Amino acid sequence: MSSLSVPPPQCLLQPFVVPHRLLLGPGPSNVPARIVTAACQPMLGHLHPETIEIMDQIKSGIQYAFQTQNCMTLAVSGPGHAAMECAIFNSVEPGDSVLIAVNGIWGERAAEIAQRIGAKVNTIVTSAGRYFTNSEIEQALAKYKPVLFFLTHGESSTGVVHPIDGIGELCHKYGSLFLVDSVAALGGSPIYMDKQAIDILYTGSQKVLNAPPGTAPISFSERACHKIFSRKTKPVSFFLDLNWLASYWGCDGKPARIYHHTGPVTALYSLREGLEKSWKRHKDVAEYFHTGLEKMGLKLFVEEKKARLPTVTTVVAPPGYDWKEITRFIMKNHNIEISGGLGPSVGMVLRVGLMGCNSNKDHVDMILEALSDALKHCHKSKV
Amino acid sequence: MSSLSVPPPQCLLQPFVVPHRLLLGPGPSNVPARIVTAACQPMLGHLHPETIEIMDQIKSGIQYAFQTQNCMTLAVSGPGHAAMECAIFNSVEPGDSVLIAVNGIWGERAAEIAQRIGAKVNTIVTSAGRYFTNSEIEQALAKYKPVLFFLTHGESSTGVVHPIDGIGELCHKYGSLFLVDSVAALGGSPIYMDKQAIDILYTGSQKVLNAPPGTAPISFSERACHKIFSRKTKPVSFFLDLNWLASYWGCDGKPARIYHHTGPVTALYSLREGLEKSWKRHKDVAEYFHTGLEKMGLKLFVEEKKARLPTVTTVVAPPGYDWKEITRFIMKNHNIEISGGLGPSVGMVLRVGLMGCNSNKDHVDMILEALSDALKHCHKSKV
Numbered sequence: 001m002s003s004l005s006v007p008p009p010q011c012l013l014q015p016f017v018v019p020h021r022l023l024l025g026p027g028p029s030n031v032p033a034r035i036v037t038a039a040c041q042p043m044l045g046h047l048h049p050e051t052i053e054i055m056d057q058i059k060s061g062i063q064y065a066f067q068t069q070n071c072m073t074l075a076v077s078g079p080g081h082a083a084m085e086c087a088i089f090n091s092v093e094p095g096d097s098v099l100i101a102v103n104g105i106w107g108e109r110a111a112e113i114a115q116r117i118g119a120k121v122n123t124i125v126t127s128a129g130r131y132f133t134n135s136e137i138e139q140a141l142a143k144y145k146p147v148l149f150f151l152t153h154g155e156s157s158t159g160v161v162h163p164i165d166g167i168g169e170l171c172h173k174y175g176s177l178f179l180v181d182s183v184a185a186l187g188g189s190p191i192y193m194d195k196q197a198i199d200i201l202y203t204g205s206q207k208v209l210n211a212p213p214g215t216a217p218i219s220f221s222e223r224a225c226h227k228i229f230s231r232k233t234k235p236v237s238f239f240l241d242l243n244w245l246a247s248y249w250g251c252d253g254k255p256a257r258i259y260h261h262t263g264p265v266t267a268l269y270s271l272r273e274g275l276e277k278s279w280k281r282h283k284d285v286a287e288y289f290h291t292g293l294e295k296m297g298l299k300l301f302v303e304e305k306k307a308r309l310p311t312v313t314t315v316v317a318p319p320g321y322d323w324k325e326i327t328r329f330i331m332k333n334h335n336i337e338i339s340g341g342l343g344p345s346v347g348m349v350l351r352v353g354l355m356g357c358n359s360n361k362d363h364v365d366m367i368l369e370a371l372s373d374a375l376k377h378c379h380k381s382k383v
Numbered sequence: 384m385s386s387l388s389v390p391p392p393q394c395l396l397q398p399f400v401v402p403h404r405l406l407l408g409p410g411p412s413n414v415p416a417r418i419v420t421a422a423c424q425p426m427l428g429h430l431h432p433e434t435i436e437i438m439d440q441i442k443s444g445i446q447y448a449f450q451t452q453n454c455m456t457l458a459v460s461g462p463g464h465a466a467m468e469c470a471i472f473n474s475v476e477p478g479d480s481v482l483i484a485v486n487g488i489w490g491e492r493a494a495e496i497a498q499r500i501g502a503k504v505n506t507i508v509t510s511a512g513r514y515f516t517n518s519e520i521e522q523a524l525a526k527y528k529p530v531l532f533f534l535t536h537g538e539s540s541t542g543v544v545h546p547i548d549g550i551g552e553l554c555h556k557y558g559s560l561f562l563v564d565s566v567a568a569l570g571g572s573p574i575y576m577d578k579q580a581i582d583i584l585y586t587g588s589q590k591v592l593n594a595p596p597g598t599a600p601i602s603f604s605e606r607a608c609h610k611i612f613s614r615k616t617k618p619v620s621f622f623l624d625l626n627w628l629a630s631y632w633g634c635d636g637k638p639a640r641i642y643h644h645t646g647p648v649t650a651l652y653s654l655r656e657g658l659e660k661s662w663k664r665h666k667d668v669a670e671y672f673h674t675g676l677e678k679m680g681l682k683l684f685v686e687e688k689k690a691r692l693p694t695v696t697t698v699v700a701p702p703g704y705d706w707k708e709i710t711r712f713i714m715k716n717h718n719i720e721i722s723g724g725l726g727p728s729v730g731m732v733l734r735v736g737l738m739g740c741n742s743n744k745d746h747v748d749m750i751l752e753a754l755s756d757a758l759k760h761c762h763k764s765k766v
Contacts, residue, residue, distance in 0.1 A: 004658060005577065006450050009443035018424040019433060031426045040423060041401040043414045043595065045720050050402060060392035067389050077597065078461040081622045113621050195388065212426065214460065214597050236619040238496050239464040275387060337428050 021331075022358070024367055025339035026156045026184065026312045028206035028213050029355040035211055055249060062217040065186060065209075065275065066201055068193035072220040074249035076240065080183040080204035083216035085113055086240040087179055087200045090220075090228045091148055094118030099146035099176070101132055103162070104155035105343030106181050114150075117236055122146065128158045128344040129302050129314070134166050141174040147227065148177045154185025157342040159302050159314030159351065161189050168197025177224050183207060183216075187275070188282035188311035188355060199224040208282070208311055210356035279310075282359050286310035289354065289364045296372055301349045311359070314341075314349040320380045323350055326371075329378055334370040404714075405741070407750055408722035409539045409567065409695045411589035411596050412738040418594055438632060445600040448569060448592075448658065449584055451576035455603040457632035459623065463566040463587035466599035468496055469623040470562055470583045473603075473611045474531055477501030482529035482559070484515055486545070487538035488726030489564050497533075500619055505529065511541045511727040512685050512697070517549050524557040530610065531560045537568025540725040542685050542697030542734065544572050551580025560607050566590060566599075570658070571665035571694035571738060582607040591665070591694055593739035662693075665742050669693035672737065672747045679755060684732045694742070697724075697732040703763045706733055709754075712761055717753040 023030050044051045055074075062073050076083045088110065092098055097120045100111045107123065114121045122144045126132060132151075141149060149171050154161055164180065171178040177199040182191055186201075187208035193201045199221040206213035220228065220242070228242050235241050246252045286308065290300055293315055301314035317323040323340050327350070330336050339351045352367060354360075406413050427434045438457075445456050459466045471493065475481055480503040483494045490506065497504045505527045509515060515534075524532060532554050537544055547563065554561040560582040565574055569584075570591035576584045582604040589596035603611065603625070611625050618624050629635045669691065673683055676698055684697035700706040706723050710733070713719050722734045735750060737743075 003573075003575070004450060005575070006447050006452065008447050008657060009440065011440045012444050012447075016421060016424070018427060018437075020425045021427065021431075023426060023428060025428055028426055028429065036423050038399060039595075040419050041399070042403045043406060043411055043589075044401060044404065045406060045408055046411065046596070048404075048720070054401075057392065057394045061395050064389050064391050064395075067387060069389065078465060078622070082461060082465075085620060085622050109621065116617050116619050116621060190386075192386070192388070206426075212422075213429070234499050236499050237468060238492065238499060239461070239468050274391060337431070 020335075022336045022363065022366070024352050024354065024358060024363065025337045026342070026351050026353045027204070027355065029208070029210055029353060029358045031210055031212055032357045039212065052250065059249065062219060065203075065217070066193040066219050067191070067195065067275070068201070068219050068221075070193070070219045070221055071253070072225050072242070072246060072251045074218060074245055074251060075205075076202075076216040076218055076245070077214075078216060079213055080202070080216050081109075082240065083202035083204070083218045084110060084181065085237065086216075086218060086242070086245075087202055088113050088148075088150075089117060089235040089237050089240050090242040091177055091179070091200060091224060092117060092119045093231050093233050095120065096147045097122065097144055098148045098150065099124070099140055099144050100150045101137070101152070102126075103130055103132070103160060104128060104152060104157040104345070106152040106155060106157070106183075107150065108343065110150045110181070128348070129160060131160055131162045131307055134170060137167055138170050141170055141176055145174055146176050148179055150179045150181070153180050153182035153191060154189060154309045154311055156184035156309070156312045156351070156353075157345050159309045159312055159349070160307050161185060161309040164191060164196045164198070168199070171199070172197060172223070177227060184312055185309060187278055188359065189309065190279050193219060193221075207353075208278070208356045210358075282310040282354070285354055285359045285361060285364060286313060288361055289313060289352070289368070292364060292368045293371075296368065296375075298371070301345070311353060311355045313352045313354070314345065315352065317341075317347065317349055318375060321375070321378055323347065325378045326350065326374045329374045330370045333373065334366070336367060336370055338367065403718075405719045405746065405749070407735050407737065407741060407746065408720045409725070409734050409736045410587070410738060412591070412593055412736060412741045414593055414595055415740045422595065435633065442632065445602060448586075448600070449576040449602050450574070450578065450658070451584070451602050451604075453576070453602045453604055454636070455608050455625070455629060455634045457601060457628055457634060458588075459585075459599040459601055459628070460597075461599060462596055463585070463599050464492075465623065466585035466587070466601045467493060467564065468620065469599075469601060469625070469628075470585055471496050471531075472500060472618045472620050472623050473625040474560055474562070474583060474607060475500060475502045476614050476616050478503065479530045480505065480527055481531045481533065482507070482523055482527050483533045484520070484535070485509075486513055486515065486543060487511060487535060487540040487728070489535040489538060489540070489566075490533065491726060493533045493564070511731070512543060514543055514545045514690055517553060520550055521553050524553055524559055528557055529559050531562055533562045533564070536563050536565035536574060537572060537692045537694055539567035539692070539695045539734070539736075540728050542692045542695055542732070543690050544568060544692040547574060547579045547581070551582070554582070555580060555606070560610060567695055568692060570661055571742065572692065573662050576602060576604075590736075591661070591739045593741075665693040665737070668737055668742045668744060668747060669696060671744055672696060672735070672751070675747060675751045676754075679751065679758075681754070684728070694736060694738045696735045696737070697728065698735065700724075700730065700732055701758060704758070704761055706730065708761045709733065709757045712757045713753045716756065717749070719750060719753055721750065
């Protein structure tokens with residue numbers, strides 16, 4: 001007689017079928033066959049010489065994509081949120097003052113993470129669709145003297161790309177580290193970690209890089225490392241402790257790798273296109289899309305052209321329509337995912353992601369046609 | 384002229400070749416073709432109905448593997464270390480007293496994690512290769528009255544499988560939650576979460592389950608949830624906060640899923656063999672291996688037969704040999720990974736993992752032959 005009280009689930013004895021879809025939401029994006037193939041390579045031990053060589057190659061790839069010479073460059077074994085916590089957990093001690101720029105959901109989350117570890121959190125806030133001027137930022141830096149300033153490069157909830165120039169220098173003038181979240185923008189919108197004096201920069205694997213979700217590239221400047229390695233308390237997370245990550249990724253200059261945890265490999269082989277080509281392609285395709293939208297009579301949520309994020313476009317939700325009916329219609333009839341708003345932009349926008357391999361004019365034509373079809377067939381209330 | 388100061392790395396322009404190896408170390412284990420194929424299925428949005436159905440199926444699979452009816456059952460988007468932090472971060476508040484059983488490296492790590500979040504950590508310690516009696520555990524529970532007791536089911540650093548019966552009841556008698564780490568044992572050695580009154584149980588994907596590393600199944604009893612959802616402070620990690628994870632995994636009884644983070648899907652399709660068959664196979668194969676080792680004149684590190692972990696075998700490092708030369712010889716000449724000790728067992732043992740699809744008698748014959756070959760060819764000092 002079986003000693004098992006829970007029987008094997010019938011659902012797991014059925015074949016496993018996943019539909020093909022064009023993923024034009026704010027991420028994850030589709031994974032091209034070449035990258036899927038990389039993930040099918042045989043499993044290796046996490047400390048084999050070949051694995052270490054692959055990690056070193058990934059590190060070079062991240063240095064290129066981030067435009068940085070930082071030795072302290074690696075991929076966190078988790079999603080973008082783990083990288084966000086890795087950045088904040090390591091660089092901030094309880095009682096430290098931090099300043100967070102909130103112009104969408106990512107600033108709100110960063111503020112919550114810093115609060116949980118006992119930081120004194122100050123914020124500057126602007127409305128969805130807007131960004132901050134350097135002088136607004138300088139005023140706040142002068143007032144709060146934070147150890148860290150957090151800014152979102154590509155605010156995917158509102159479709160805003162934030163200007164970066166000059167902010168790093170302002171941070172350093174006031175003794176602050178400059179932390180930038182570029183999860184939704186990196187690879188699709190220019191950023192230069194070293195030239196722009198960014199101290200900590202991270203992104204996710206599943207957006208422009210077109211890799212499966214589950215790894216998050218991150219890099220730390222010497223200035224950031226100095227603060228991190230002279231802290232008085234241990235970071236709350238062992239899993240995300242940079243002391244351990246640095247040994248595991250060989251960023252401490254020592255030849256031997258120390259076992260920390262079992263890292264997921266094979267995910268980051270997507271950086272073979274030149275960065276500038278990729279930036280230009282994302283910009284061109286986004287502009288082509290924006291023109292098409294305006295021709296259809298739709299309105300862009302971000303008015304100022306240069307503030308429009310090339311990877312995630314926010315369209316003002318068509319007046320009189322239920323935005324949920326539109327996204328459902330397009331999924332059902334065109335097999336394409338697009339998304340509604342998130343956080344401060346819920347109900348206000350539709351969001352369309354054109355990231356990595358998904359950023360091309362054919363896809364724009366498809367989504368424009370799908371939107372036009374939806375506006376014809378979805379219910380319109382009398383306004 | 385290019386604005387890039389960091390050129391594209393040449394190493395990423397080369398073909399990407401990974402060797403095939405038989406991974407008989409303490410994990411990761413080889414991933415069978417069927418599971419690789421699952422990971423090649425098309426990417427879906429992380430909140431698509433099909434993704435939610437897959438998550439529900441994964442949940443059923445974990446409930447079966449853990450032998451639990453717990454609704455609060457899910458997979459953490461990270462390695463086993465993230466699950467360890469998820470368990471401790473959620474169930475322990477600063478100032479709480481916890482009790483950790485240390486008979487190898489995993490107890491040490493759990494103690495360190497609890498210390499980092501400000502818990503009062505007490506330990507019971509025994510030497511590598513040993514386990515605790517229920518009366519030793521009861522004495523410590525009575526003395527420290529911890530909110531949580533941590534025990535390692537399969538101590539992969541020493542090759543010990545810990546008896547579980549009766550300990551859950553003892554924990555509850557003294558008002559403590561019972562947390563069990565079964566990363567290296569689950570699926571290969573019997574465990575019954577509900578029957579054995581375990582409150583929190585987790586494992587890793589890359590051991591007996593033969594999936595790629597990067598997800599970690601975890602389950603919480605009602606008693607654990609009661610403590611967690613009545614805590615006064617927020618857990619330090621947003622990423623691992625069970626309130627958020629529960630909504631994302633639909634464990635809160637509400638139909639709508641709340642976006643928390645982008646989870647990695649498609650990893651856990653490996654639970655198609657009956658549990659009891661799997662337990663018996665791991666036991667039979669391990670015993671076959673142990674007999675073969677003794678016939679060769681090698682000594683098992685764990686003397687008591689019933690305390691030998693069927694998934695990871697520890698062999699006393701052959702006297703007179705350099706254990707590193709042996710592992711290198713076997714990798715070079717037989718293309719098989721085995722491993723030395725870890726933490727308290729470094730230098731004392733060789734570790735051989737026979738997990739999931741790697742647990743079969745052909746592999747035992749291969750590794751016995753490889754060991755015998757190594758003992759012939761490696762240098763022996765005159766003892």
